[in-house]
Amino acid sequence: MTTEEMEAMVAASYLHWTNVVQATGKVSKKIKRQASVQVFDPNSLERTAFRFNELKDDRRAAGARILQSAQKNNGERSLPNCKAAYSKLEAAKSNFENLVEPIQRLQIDLTLSAAMKPNKFRLSPILLLGEPGIGKTYLATQLAKALGVCTEKISAGGSQGGFQMTGSHTGWAGARPGMIFTLLAEGDSAAPVLVIDEVEKIKDATYPVLPVLLDLLDAGSGTKFKDEFFELEFDASRIIFIMTANSIVDVPPALLSRVEVFDVPPPKPAQRLRIIREIVRNLCLATRRTIELDESSCETLSQRIDIDLRRVTRLVNEAFTKSMRLGEGVASLSLPKFSEKRSIGFH
Template sequence: MAYVLDWRVLEPADYIESKDKILQHLTTASQHSSKIKLTTDSSFSEIEQEARRLALTGQIDERDDDFILMMMLAAAGGVEAVAYFPIQVLDELRGKSFRPESCDIEDLMGSWDCHLRGRAMGSSCDQARQQKTLGSGNEAELLTELENGAPISASSVSGMAQILVTQASDVKVRLSSTYQALKHPLPFGGAKRPLDVGEQLLAEFPQMADQLQYLMSSLSLMAVSGQSCLTMDPILVTGRAGVGKTYFAKRLATLLQLPFHVHSVGGNSDNRSLKGTSMGWSTAEPCLPVRVIAQQKCPNPVIIIDEVEKASRGSMNGDVQETLLGFLEKETSEAYFDEGLGCTVNLSFVTWILTSNSSDKLTPQVRSRCQILNWLPPGPEHVENLVWVLQQKFAAEAGLPVAFIEPFPPNTIAMLRAFYKKSGNIRTLRHAVGKLMLRDLTHPGRQIH
């Protein structure tokens, strides 16, 4: 069997049965055989670890057939840390680029989907699998059983997450069409190389190099561990108005390649925009994170709560900061009862970023649950680098390749540095760079002074 060509059409049981032959091919006949340190006695866990080692050291690409072959073999063997690579294969099968005539696409997807989802659906699925033979053709039946009422745990899938914790049969009548997708596992979003994100953050925000070390450590841990869900502990960004707190939060989400939602609570007199409205009211709706997850069809978005210190405290209609505690605490967010849906949901994969001009008005409980970044404005020495970053951002928004633009000349940088020294405001600097870019683009060949 030509395993490199046929890995797409193999079912989990095929991998188990052909493990020795696949390993022999990988270590003797594949194009990466000289790099792969495995033997026919290697365990499924060792196979997964070797695949990740080769990817992290740049010796093999994550889309290479040999890499996916090792990951699929590990997945078939029950290794939970295989992340999302088999899901990518399913996406390829669902697309038009590969439709082999020799296999039943729906049967194959049902087999792999269930096999992968089952690992994340908790003990009930594990117990059920012990009673069923792997690859016996009963995986689709098992998935149907789970969707029709088998208890679902709040843990994550290999590359996917189940949002509804309550039994699916209990919520069928309560879910509008907007939230029907929550009944099924949703694929995680996020960058495949978290370390690159950290390096880019340091390049764009050099004045925060010391404080960003915590984020760098978290991103490094994700890269080494190979965890399937890209998520971070809650972050509180404090600093005076105009220093770039919200811009940083949005930029972090963009670099992480995660969907984000900015929600300002400044001046809010109640918590309904966060907590939602209970069933029975004509305005009933779920809490904010459920709405964002359903809209983006992603279980791990970034939600940015802007101006959190300006929300009213102690309101008879609910306290914003008290409501946030239920989302920020992992134990409660894993099994959060949503009054709008009338069921329990898992919100633990959401990354929360709070911004505040000062932390003095925030409760100790909120502060203690967040990694605090005291945001510093860039100094004059950072202006040249910051301006170039802004130029690239504006070019990208205009649909222009970076190669189309050039850094501003020294006299323009000196003018912008003096302007920034006087204003001390990132927003005004951003507007100034935007105007100069517009003049440059609309008057080709004209030098800006």
């Protein structure tokens, strides 16, 4: 299309919509801009980008793309629609009874945030306690889905946990940006969900995660969180933290003082049955197949409280895959022998 043709099309479109507005006397629906906050300072990003041009190729390549992503939207990131998220979490409560209490806590924060200015948005960090394989991280995925934001997961027991979150200085071999900076730079939201797994396994390592985590959980220091790779401060104070632990015994006291703790009981058979059916529905959508799980197998598996949810998912996936391979419309589960001792799994 030539320049003249494009200008003619723009003029015609403008005339068309001018006539529509004049004819109706008003615009039928006003589009409201989604609230946003400044996460990255544009001037600081520009200075960092200039400095990066002087680095060696391998260091520059590691961060150039992420730094460019941080510059989008002039360093601003959007905030979730609190009212819409509240409603979606309300629906989740009816299906996941063992998560009702932490969901209610999140709903309270969402209600307060909806009534405040955008820069006041914050959700309380929560710690979910419970044995492995009962679906503790499911709350994080449901929260992220309700808020329309991305989610990331990190293991608290890693010896490099601190560097993983803050990044490492460009003077180090294999230096990389931190996952906190990357999460906010590559995403569109100022409030992604970050899952910190097994915080009772936090180690007193060379590069421990605890000091970094405590800084992030503090509203004051979180607004000036520093990525060591870029040597750049940014606002990470609105990240939503969901932490998990199998036991409260070894959770650092300093961490406990900054979170709200909830005991998560194992899901009951009725809830497990809903989870099993949801897994099958998702598999059908993902594969564009119409395969049902044998109802008797579903009922039996839902009663098997010795099988944790991670293993339940594996068993359903195996049955579904076998049925798909054989061209069958009904999948039958192959259940392990009953064990009095609860299986070890992952949350």
